[in-house]
Amino acid sequence: MHDVAADFLCHLPTPLQPLPWRGLPLDGKLLLFERNTGLNALLEGEETAHLHRLAPRTLLVAVTNACNLKCPFCYRPPEARSLWRYDSLMTFCEEAAAWGVLEVAFGGGEPMLFPRWGEFICELYERTPLAINFTTNGTLLTEPFLKQIAGRYGQIRLSLYEDNAWAETVALLVRCGARFGVNWLITPAALRTIEKTFAQLLSLGVRDVLFLSYKGNEFPEMHLSPDEARRFAAFLQRAHTALGGAVQLKLDVCWGESLAGVPSLFGTGDCAAADDFLSITSDRQVKPCSFHEVAVPFETIDDLQSYWQAQRAARLPAPLGGCARLPQRGLGEKGGVSHAIIPLAAIQQQPQR
Numbered sequence: 328m329h330d331v332a333a334d335f336l337c338h339l340p341t342p343l344q345p346l347p348w349r350g351l352p353l354d355g356k357l358l359l360f361e362r363n364t365g366l367n368a369l370l371e372g373e374e375t376a377h378l379h380r381l382a383p384r385t386l387l388v389a390v391t392n393a394c395n396l397k398c399p400f401c402y403r404p405p406e407a408r409s410l411w412r413y414d415s416l417m418t419f420c421e422e423a424a425a426w427g428v429l430e431v432a433f434g435g436g437e438p439m440l441f442p443r444w445g446e447f448i449c450e451l452y453e454r455t456p457l458a459i460n461f462t463t464n465g466t467l468l469t470e471p472f473l474k475q476i477a478g479r480y481g482q483i484r485l486s487l488y489e490d491n492a493w494a495e496t497v498a499l500l501v502r503c504g505a506r507f508g509v510n511w512l513i514t515p516a517a518l519r520t521i522e523k524t525f526a527q528l529l530s531l532g533v534r535d536v537l538f539l540s541y542k543g544n545e546f547p548e549m550h551l552s553p554d555e556a557r558r559f560a561a562f563l564q565r566a567h568t569a570l571g572g573a574v575q576l577k578l579d580v581c582w583g584e585s586l587a588g589v590p591s592l593f594g595t596g597d598c599a600a601a602d603d604f605l606s607i608t609s610d611r612q613v614k615p616c617s618f619h620e621v622a623v624p625f626e627t628i629d630d631l632q633s634y635w636q637a638q639r640a641a642r643l644p645a646p647l648g649g650c651a652r653l654p655q656r657g658l659g660e661k662g663g664v665s666h667a668i669i670p671l672a673a674i675q676q677q678p679q680r
């Protein structure tokens with residue numbers, strides 16, 4: 328399939344042109360992405376004015392619902408089945424790549440429990456141009472596994488929990504030269520020791536930190552109050568000023584506008600759920616993001632494309648207190664949570680906004 332990137336490489340600086348770029352047409356722009364370096368280049372001008380978005384950038388795929396930990400705040404539905412198998416997941420990813428998707432971000436459950444996970448990553452890297460990322464609690468990572476997948480993935484995202492011995496896992500990842508970052512849930516409790524924990528992360532060799540917000544309704548005490556959000560924003564500003572580009576400081580999209588004064592690379596005014604990314608469940612359903620309750624079963628990649636076309640402009644909020652699409656971020660509200668599964672046909676009939 329012709330990749331639109333080839334027509335635009337002449338606009339890049341000469342040393343960058345030989346990289347194996349892929350292009351994702353956006354509305355009036357072109358995003359160029361290179362999976363081995365993680366480089367992005369956004370082109371916008373007369374030459375790109377005719378382009379239209381044809382696919383989401385990323386699919387978030389829960390490869391299994393099984394997990395070896397029992398975190399009380401976990402949002403995955405315990406009753407959901409694990410329907411993906413090696414071959415069905417491979418075929419699905421190949422079709423997603425042909426659609427134009429640039430990245431897959433695997434999660435779960437715990438992806439390390441997916442049978443032949445290392446082999447799957449290696450084969451997927453060979454068979455598709457996709458960037459392959461996965462989020463793990465890290466407890467099952469080993470040196471042989473990291474050697475097996477070396478050079479064939481984009482990033483490993485390590486979740487920091489109280490009970491997953493993350494410091495030891497970080498040491499393993501650093502020792503093996505793995506490409507990784509940490510995912511850190513910022514609650515009021517985490518905020519109280521944020522400077523100390525952050526210093527520990529840096530001393531261990533972490534250079535990429537994604538700060539996550541709590542989204543759920545079950546534990547209102549895990550949401551930051553406005554005052555705590557201000558303190559967190561002040562911490563981020565201090566860290567950014569002190570570290571500059573030496574450490575990547577990332578915020579999940581659900582923080583929305585709640586962290587006043589924090590410098591941002593991308594200020595799009597929306598989280599882009601269902602447009603830039605879709606969430607695929609372990610039981611082969613699709614949702615705008617992992618925190619939506621309404622999931623739609625799908626069979627084929629055509630089903631998924633129809634869902635994306637129908638949903639991308641709707642900008643539906645998740646019915647959770649931490650969703651940035653809710654008025655005032657909905658903090659402290661109890662959303663009217665629905666577990667209903669609606670048929671694809673009903674979604675396809677919804678008018679686009």
Ligand code: SF4
Binds near residue numbers: 542615644649652
């Ligand atoms: S819809 Fe809400 S919960 Fe989902 S990604 Fe967007 S802001 Fe976050």
